[in-house]
Amino acid sequence: MDLNHLYFVQQCALMRAxxxxDALAHSRYxxxxxxxxxxxxxxxxxxGAGIVSQAGVR
Structure with a gap:
C-alpha cells in the first residue's frame, strides 16, 4: 500500500470538502x-505503528 498516495488522495478530498x-457535496467529500x-x-x-501525537509539533 502506498501511504503517500493515500495521504494525497485524502488531502484532495478534504480540500474539495x-x-x-453545497452541504451534500461537502458531506460526500x-x-x-x-x-x-x-x-x-x-x-x-x-x-505496529502507534498513534503519533501532534502535541507540541510546530
Whole structure:
C-alpha cells in the first residue's frame, strides 16, 4: 500500500470538502476523506505503528 498516495488522495478530498458548493457535496467529500483516514490508520496499526501525537509539533 502506498501511504503517500493515500495521504494525497485524502488531502484532495478534504480540500474539495472545504470548497464544496453545497452541504451534500461537502458531506460526500468529507466522508471519503474519513474513509481514507481509516484505511491509513488500519494499515499503520497493522504495521505496529502507534498513534503519533501532534502535541507540541510546530
Amino acid at each position: 472545504a470548497r464544496a458548493a 468529507q466522508a471519503a476523506a474519513d474513509r481514507i483516514a481509516g484505511r491509513i490508520a488500519r494499515f499503520q496499526h497493522a504495521a
